Structures are given as structure tokens and as C-alpha cells.
Amino acid sequence: MSFEIRSLSDVLGVEVLGLDLSLPLSDEDFERVRRTVDLHSVVVFRDQARLGPEMHIAFSRRFGPLEIHIQERFHFRGHPEILIVSNVFENGEPIGLVDAGHYWHSDLSYMAEPSLGSLLHAQEIPERGGDTIFVNMHAVYDAIPAPLKARIATLQAEHRLRTY
Secondary structure, three states, X not given: OOOEEEEOOOOOOEEEEOOOOOOOOOHHHHHHHHHHHHHHOOEEEOOOOOOOHHHHHHHHHOOOOOOOOOOHHXXXXXXXXXXXXXXXXXXXXXXXXXXXXXXXXXOOOXXXXXXXXXXXXXXXXXXXXXXXXXXXXXXXXXXXXXXXXXXXXXXXXXXXOOOO
């Protein structure tokens, strides 16, 4: 399958044009996608309206075992590998995880071995809000002054999931 990879910025992200993830992807094309993820961290696949949950899961599994999010309440019906993220309320209750984008975070970073990433598939985008913003922490680290790098070199952090 022929597809194009185009840079989105100098430091982070590319978009893949002409690739329909609902169709079978050869091993060669998948390896090209995998290398692209490894090199650019954020990869945008546009125009994926035909991508159903089974195809979403099958494509994701090609990267390795999938994590099942602990918020079982917001698993997509019949597909616990998919977590619904939404700001929609029905009968006063959220239909998905509402606060997923309120704060800077890394998905499942509290795990002993954090996930490789997440495959987000936007179904409906609000006119306001709903943004997903990414940062290249490698580029941030590379840009900080040497004295600050030396100051933080021995620091450690612990990240735990806080449940309410």
C-alpha cells in the first residue's frame, strides 16, 4: 500500500497520508509505521472513519500486548481494550473518562512498565476544548542548560495512581 509521511513540526510528530487502517496492512508497511512511531513519537492517521473497534484493537496489538485501563466503567462495550474518553453526559452521568486531558500526563505512567503509547480514535470533536497536546521531553531535556541538567541528574520521582 502506498502512503506518504509528512512532518508536522521540527521537534515532534508526523502525519501519515493515504493509509486506511481498516484495510489489511502488510508486514512491510507495518514495519514502516512502527519505525515512524519510534522516530517521531506522535503519528497522526487522518480520515479513519471506517476504523471499527475490532480493527482498532488488531492494529494496536501489532505493537505488542495491550493494557486494559483500570477505569472499567468506561471500557467500550465488548472491547475492554478501548477506553472511552468523552465530555458527554447522559442522564447526568459521564459516558467516558471526562478529565483525561485536564492536566499534563503520560498515559499509565504509574505502571512499573508504562505503555508504549495510546491509539486515540476521535469520533466526535467538540467546537471548544477536547484538545490533545503533546510534548517531546527529549527535546526539552536537550534544550535545558548544562547546570540544570547537572542539578537534576541524581533526582528521582515516584508516580503513583491516586484513586478517590
